[in-house]
Amino acid sequence: MQIIVNAEPREIRADTLEAALDELGFTSPAIATALNGAFVSRAKRVDTRLTAGDRLEVLSPMQGG
Amino acid sequence: MRLYDSEVTSRLLLGTAQYPSPQVLMEAIRASASEIITVSLRRETAGGSGAGFWELLQQLGARILPNTAGCHTVRDAVTTAHMAREVFGTPWIKLEVIGHSDTLQPDVFALVEAARILSDEGFQVFPYTTEDLVVGERLIEAGCEVLMPWGAPIGSGQGLLRRDGLRAMRAHFPDVPLIVDAGIGRPSDAAEAMELGMDAVLLNTAVAKAGDPVLMARAMAQAVEAGRAGFEAEPMERRDMGVPSTPVLGLAELM
Numbered sequence: 570m571q572i573i574v575n576a577e578p579r580e581i582r583a584d585t586l587e588a589a590l591d592e593l594g595f596t597s598p599a600i601a602t603a604l605n606g607a608f609v610s611r612a613k614r615v616d617t618r619l620t621a622g623d624r625l626e627v628l629s630p631m632q633g634g
Numbered sequence: 635m636r637l638y639d640s641e642v643t644s645r646l647l648l649g650t651a652q653y654p655s656p657q658v659l660m661e662a663i664r665a666s667a668s669e670i671i672t673v674s675l676r677r678e679t680a681g682g683s684g685a686g687f688w689e690l691l692q693q694l695g696a697r698i699l700p701n702t703a704g705c706h707t708v709r710d711a712v713t714t715a716h717m718a719r720e721v722f723g724t725p726w727i728k729l730e731v732i733g734h735s736d737t738l739q740p741d742v743f744a745l746v747e748a749a750r751i752l753s754d755e756g757f758q759v760f761p762y763t764t765e766d767l768v769v770g771e772r773l774i775e776a777g778c779e780v781l782m783p784w785g786a787p788i789g790s791g792q793g794l795l796r797r798d799g800l801r802a803m804r805a806h807f808p809d810v811p812l813i814v815d816a817g818i819g820r821p822s823d824a825a826e827a828m829e830l831g832m833d834a835v836l837l838n839t840a841v842a843k844a845g846d847p848v849l850m851a852r853a854m855a856q857a858v859e860a861g862r863a864g865f866e867a868e869p870m871e872r873r874d875m876g877v878p879s880t881p882v883l884g885l886a887e888l889m
Contacts, residue, residue: 601675601717629677
C-alpha cells in the first residue's frame with residue numbers, strides 16, 4: 570500500500586508501524602514517530618496498524634536554537 | 635539558579651544551530667561553559683541523518699532543552715513536545731508557538747493553551763513569550779515555573795528592544811526565573827539583560843554566525859557573568875550633573 574512518509578509517497582508491504590520503519594530503513598534508535606499528526610510512542614509502534622494514505626512523520630535530533 | 639528541579643550554575647544557555655561545523659559547535663559549547671543546550675527535531679532520512687548529531691550530543695554531556703521551533707499551532711507544538719520527550723528522554727521543553735512568520739513573534743494565546751496541556755502531562759515548560767505581564771501570569775497559572783521573554787525577533791541580533799518591559803517583568807515576577815530568549819546580538823546585549831536582573835540568557839545566532847564563534851561564545855559567557863555581578867552589586871544612581879570623584883577639600887589655591 571502507499572503511505573506518505575515525511576511528505577514523500579512510499580510503497581510498503583508492512584502493515585504495522587514497527588515493521589514499516591524497518592522496511593523503510595529507519596533503524597536509528599533516536600527517532601520519534603507521528604501518524605496522521607498524532608504522536609505514536611516507541612512502545613505502541615508494534616500494535617499500530619497502517620492503512621493506505623496514512624501520513625507518517627519520522628523525526629530525529631537536529632541542531633536547534 | 636534553579637530551573638524546575640535542577641540547580642544550574644551557568645546563566646548562559648546556548649543553541650546548537652547554524653555553526654560552520656560540528657567541531658566548531660563543540661568548541662563553542664565548551665568555551666561558553668553552558669550547561670544547557672537547545673536542540674530540535676527534524677525529518678529523518680532513511681539511513682539515519684540524525685544519528686551523527688545524536689552521537690555528538692552524547693559526547694557533550696550537556697543538559698538538553700529540546701524546542702518546538704517552527705510550530706504554528708497548539709497541536710503541532712504538543713505533538714512535537716511528545717516526540718522530543720521520547721527521543722531526548724527529558725521532561726524539559728522549550729515551547730515555541732510562532733504567530734507571525736516575519737517577526738517570529740510568539741502566538742501567546744496558543745502558547746498558553748499548549749503550556750497548560752503540556753504542564754498537565756508532566757512536562758517542564760520553558761515558554762518563549764513576549765514581555766507581556768498578563769501573558770506571563772497566565773503561563774504561570776498554566777504550570778510554567780520559568781518565563782523566557784524575547785529580547786528582539788529570533789535571529790535578528792537587534793538586542794533588547796523593550797527594556798522597560800523586561801524591567802517590569804523582573805519587578806512583577808521577582809521569584810520566577812526569567813531567561814531572555816532571542817534577539818541577543820552582541821556581548822553588551824547579554825550583559826544588559828543580566829544587569830536588568832534577568833536570570834539567564836539564551837542565544838544561538840549571535841555565536842554561531844560570529845566570525846569566530848568560539849571566541850564569541852567565550853565573550854558571551856564573560857558578558858553574562860559581568861552583567862549578573864553588576865546586577866548583584868547594585869549600580870549607583872544616575873545623576874544629571876557631573877560630580878567630582880576626587881575630593882574638592884584640600885584643593886590648592888594656585889592662582
